[in-house]
Amino acid sequence: MDDHERSTLQQTEVGGLIAKAYELQADDRDEEASLIWVKVAEDIWPVLDSVIEGLKLDHKPTEDKVDRSYEKEYDLNDVLSDIDSGLVYARKHEERLEFNRRILDTFDTSKERFQYLGAKQGIAESLNALGRYEECDAFLDEWKAENRDEVYPDVVRLICLAARKKLDEAEALADRMMEVETFNAPGEDVIVLFELIIQIYREAGRMDKVAEAEARIKLG
Secondary structure (H helix, E strand, O other), rough: OOHHHHHHHHHEEEEHHHHHHEEEEEEEOOHHHHHHHHHHHHHHHHHHHHHHHOOOOOOOHHHHHHHOOOOOOOOHHHHHHHHHHHHHHHHOHHHHHHHHHHHHHHHOOOOOOOHHHHHHHHHHHHHOOOOOOHHHHHHHHHHHHHOOOHHHHHHHHHHHHHHHOOOHHHHHHHHHHHHOOOOOOOHHHHHHHHHHHHHHHHHOOEEEHHHHHHEEEEEE
């Protein structure tokens, strides 16, 4: 079997697994589907590596370029997102960590904001779920330092603190965010931030702050 035949076989096998995962999800058999996504998370990389090698680039490709470079029955961006969701469902935190690190190592995400944010979030949440809190915090600090105006690292930090049951620390961060009068960040990210802040204040019983945060969302 030559390299082309091997690559074609790998694509066919992975495509079959992906189709099966979607079939199971359509039947609300999410647990079974998640186990298939765990396998796809590993098996899809030889396919993508082969496609990328065939592009003969001297730089990392975007996911969109790779997606348009070979015939298949699925959208690559959707599949990568669904793999991540499957790994979350299956509680495969180590595998999710490596999967999202590989996304950042493989693709140029500089112009693919949602893929970049999703991979960063996946790394932080995986470290957090594994109990590697110092690594998680350092990763979030480094992410925030890339662009101080970016609020998504704060969103993920709130998620991680809540998962640790560190309500006091989550409240303190929420309070700091509430002190910011204007955010130089995408509006949808700011809304997500304040929705999380509302959840944290509600859990803490600070209903006055809940009302204040809700007002911030309405003001935009």
